[in-house]
Amino acid sequence: MSKMPSPSAIDATTSVVSLGNQFPSDLIGVTGDTPKLTWQVQSSTAGTEQVAYEIEVSDSITFAPLMASSGLVTSSQQLAVEAPGGKLSSREIRYYRVRIATQLGFTAWSPTLTVEAGLLEASDFNAKAVGNVSKHSDAAPLLRKEFELSSQPVKARLYVTSQGLNEMSLNGLKVGDEFLSPGWTSYHKRLNVSTFDVTHLLTKGANAIGAKLGDGWWRGKFGFMNMYDNYGTNIAVLAQLEVELEDGTTQTIVTDESWKTGTGSLRFADIYDGSTIDLNLAATGWNKAGFDDAGWSAAVAYPVDSAILKPRINSPVRVIDEFVLKLKQQSDRVLLVGEQNISGWVRLVVDGKKGQIVTVRHAEVLEPGEKLHTKALRTAKVTDVYVLDRDGRHVLEPEHTFHGFQFADVVTEAEVISAVAVAISSDNEIRGTFHSSDVRLNKLHSNVYWSARDNFVSIPTDCPQRDERLGWTGDAQAFAGTANTLFDAEAFWRSWLIDLEHDQAENGDVAAVVPDLISLNPVPPAEDAGWEVMGRAGWADAATIVPMAVYEHFGDKDVLVQQLDSMRRWTDALHNRRNGAEFLPTEFQFGDWCDPDAPEDRPWLSKVSADFVANSFFANTLDLMVEAEHLVGNAEGVAKYGKLRDELKANIWAKMGEEAMSTTAGLSMAIEFDIVPADKKQAAADKLAAMVVADNGRITTGFLGTPLILHAMSKNGHTAEAYKMLMRREIRSWLYQVDQNATTIWERWDAIREDGSIHSGSMDTASDAQEDPSMISFNHYAYGAVIDWVYRNVAGLAPVKNKPAYREFTVAPKPAVGFTFAEATIATRFGDAAIFWELQATGDLAIQLAVPFGTNAVIDLPVTAGSAITINGETATNGSTLGHGDYVLVVTKPAVLDYK
Numbered sequence: 001m002s003k004m005p006s007p008s009a010i011d012a013t014t015s016v017v018s019l020g021n022q023f024p025s026d027l028i029g030v031t032g033d034t035p036k037l038t039w040q041v042q043s044s045t046a047g048t049e050q051v052a053y054e055i056e057v058s059d060s061i062t063f064a065p066l067m068a069s070s071g072l073v074t075s076s077q078q079l080a081v082e083a084p085g086g087k088l089s090s091r092e093i094r095y096y097r098v099r100i101a102t103q104l105g106f107t108a109w110s111p112t113l114t115v116e117a118g119l120l121e122a123s124d125f126n127a128k129a130v131g132n133v134s135k136h137s138d139a140a141p142l143l144r145k146e147f148e149l150s151s152q153p154v155k156a157r158l159y160v161t162s163q164g165l166n167e168m169s170l171n172g173l174k175v176g177d178e179f180l181s182p183g184w185t186s187y188h189k190r191l192n193v194s195t196f197d198v199t200h201l202l203t204k205g206a207n208a209i210g211a212k213l214g215d216g217w218w219r220g221k222f223g224f225m226n227m228y229d230n231y232g233t234n235i236a237v238l239a240q241l242e243v244e245l246e247d248g249t250t251q252t253i254v255t256d257e258s259w260k261t262g263t264g265s266l267r268f269a270d271i272y273d274g275s276t277i278d279l280n281l282a283a284t285g286w287n288k289a290g291f292d293d294a295g296w297s298a299a300v301a302y303p304v305d306s307a308i309l310k311p312r313i314n315s316p317v318r319v320i321d322e323f324v325l326k327l328k329q330q331s332d333r334v335l336l337v338g339e340q341n342i343s344g345w346v347r348l349v350v351d352g353k354k355g356q357i358v359t360v361r362h363a364e365v366l367e368p369g370e371k372l373h374t375k376a377l378r379t380a381k382v383t384d385v386y387v388l389d390r391d392g393r394h395v396l397e398p399e400h401t402f403h404g405f406q407f408a409d410v411v412t413e414a415e416v417i418s419a420v421a422v423a424i425s426s427d428n429e430i431r432g433t434f435h436s437s438d439v440r441l442n443k444l445h446s447n448v449y450w451s452a453r454d455n456f457v458s459i460p461t462d463c464p465q466r467d468e469r470l471g472w473t474g475d476a477q478a479f480a481g482t483a484n485t486l487f488d489a490e491a492f493w494r495s496w497l498i499d500l501e502h503d504q505a506e507n508g509d510v511a512a513v514v515p516d517l518i519s520l521n522p523v524p525p526a527e528d529a530g531w532e533v534m535g536r537a538g539w540a541d542a543a544t545i546v547p548m549a550v551y552e553h554f555g556d557k558d559v560l561v562q563q564l565d566s567m568r569r570w571t572d573a574l575h576n577r578r579n580g581a582e583f584l585p586t587e588f589q590f591g592d593w594c595d596p597d598a599p600e601d602r603p604w605l606s607k608v609s610a611d612f613v614a615n616s617f618f619a620n621t622l623d624l625m626v627e628a629e630h631l632v633g634n635a636e637g638v639a640k641y642g643k644l645r646d647e648l649k650a651n652i653w654a655k656m657g658e659e660a661m662s663t664t665a666g667l668s669m670a671i672e673f674d675i676v677p678a679d680k681k682q683a684a685a686d687k688l689a690a691m692v693v694a695d696n697g698r699i700t701t702g703f704l705g706t707p708l709i710l711h712a713m714s715k716n717g718h719t720a721e722a723y724k725m726l727m728r729r730e731i732r733s734w735l736y737q738v739d740q741n742a743t744t745i746w747e748r749w750d751a752i753r754e755d756g757s758i759h760s761g762s763m764d765t766a767s768d769a770q771e772d773p774s775m776i777s778f779n780h781y782a783y784g785a786v787i788d789w790v791y792r793n794v795a796g797l798a799p800v801k802n803k804p805a806y807r808e809f810t811v812a813p814k815p816a817v818g819f820t821f822a823e824a825t826i827a828t829r830f831g832d833a834a835i836f837w838e839l840q841a842t843g844d845l846a847i848q849l850a851v852p853f854g855t856n857a858v859i860d861l862p863v864t865a866g867s868a869i870t871i872n873g874e875t876a877t878n879g880s881t882l883g884h885g886d887y888v889l890v891v892t893k894p895a896v897l898d899y900k
């Protein structure tokens, strides 16, 4: 490496340098943690590998002078590489670039990555949190302030957070493109601060800044107990606008009691109930300079602990899609028919007269007679109301709320002109795409994608429509692997996991919902039914399962380092709960929740016993703990948890094994969690497959068993039986939902029955506390966890466990009868891994494969005794490893599974 070849000497470029493992690429105002860079390399020269890298950092975009350089580091690492220069301080802007050397020489420098830190110290905040004296459900507080800038701004940043929701504006224009800010966190322990570049929104002379607040998760109606004021009785915004001017001076505008507060058209806004906008009461021009606020009051300051203000690390909620709604005029209303169940709202265009009222109600499904099915929403009103202020055309959209819906109806004397469904979600980048010759399977993929979109609204929720929308940890752990296949969700999970730890009890128990709203409520739900929500099996285990799923898919140990303490505390809490006994005590568990054979109104009474579920998930958590301790290099932890695990697994097998073998969920857990001894595993898988065949693929598992069952079969020689279950179309199957025109994944397999009737959802939670304890949703992602299996087996792309983030992946498509092709792409941190396979008229299986630079693909193709394999025309064998590049693989006489 002594002689440096010229950059153009080799056919490779270093591109797309990002902080991918830490933050979404478009985020400014990040934490001060030393940036960890990830880069992608393009090279069309086969066999080249990164042998060294060099990173430069500067506070000048010209890289002169340099702040630091890594020097030439001999390493093949290109993911989450700690950059030279160390931590950032508040507001600091730095520029990074990378070049690499392959065996053939150096690439040119990469495009420049700009990193800007937010406000990192409590002492950086001079602003106070201000609001008015309103109560929950009152008109939304507006807050405003005018200020003069002595010359043109050259750089302006707005740092903002709030207790309650905020929407900021400058000179009448919305700041940024986020909604429901600052999102939902464990508010008493962490308030997220957004940073916006607002240079373009300011001007020399008079300016005005405005804040429109909402009750949101802070004090709006929330939780199935319908509580208000969960986090506090007052809502308030804390904003700090820092402006650098052309004349070299700086100016800072902060929220304080000098701001004025009033109200406008937004008379009511609640996440569950919807919003009411009376346009006659609009405070026109309130967020522009020159507005007469003489009648407005002085803002009221509320205490906030600056130590809990933290830069937001995940993507905000944004509009991610729009769908035109069809209008159907009915005698008493206009029905709006959508093609997709979404989270969001209706943008409605009407022609009307002053004083006319427009009421929009929403639902996921229609009842006979094209009536909205609103029973499933329980007490959530999900209704937006508008009062028109003049004759003519109006474009109407609700504020500070969102609804889970596919259909809506409008009751009004005004004429409805058009309607659009506006879909929102945490704006995680799409990572996986899948397509095959089976249209129903493609639709299932789309339904899972949408359930993830609709339920990733700031946090991972159970459902987006009824009076719930909570961060149920069980649902999250069930879906985490699939979520990470579909989306770049690393920062999304890392943010949520911070709150999981914040809300962990003193004894280490993890909450069933994060943020833990239930513990904030004085009455635990369904107390008299013996419900316990802290530390429940399969729910609290999100503490170990989610971090490991993030590591497997994105490859940076930081998520484990971040969560290690939380993971250990939860694992130790489980051990302590045994109090010296072999097993966990028999207690209320959610069990294999929603087992379709459980009594409809008692979904926790799964066929597999609560004790087996609890101890098996404990064993799995110990397994994950051992792995995590190994990865962070703590041999003591490996030994400690390894011993507990081995003892526990042996005990479970000895005393509960027989029982587990009698249920599909029990078998799936025993196989997937390695509770069944290695020499008995095949027999267990054979039994499971036989039970599935006997049931004709009918699903017999709930939230915990369903994500495991196909893997438990296919990893043990029963892929055909897994297909049988996947491709079943009769009731109790994924494709039954597709045939019923579902556009998202249901909470219960029979949410809509074969006769078209809708499940009542009735629940026996034996509690007076909840008004209407029914439970039926058409948008719960837990059962959508199957899609991870589809990527790994139908398309055939799977990350290798010990080489995470697809640094190594297997290419193992399993074509089945009825399929002619399948394709999938995973946008890995290294670039796109892609497969397209086709069963050709000749009977050959032809595969196009793209392997990104920095990764390897291991070939495991479906062969029969008479098969021959070629790769780019050359004879090859299974087990071959392929470096980066594009390949054509052909298998003659391939194995095609007959599952029918």
Ligand code: BGC
Binding pocket: 462, 463, 468, 472, 474, 475, 590, 593, 775, 780
């Ligand atoms: C939620 C589920 C959740 C369960 C646990 C339900 O109300 O919607 O998804 O995991 O409760 O009890």
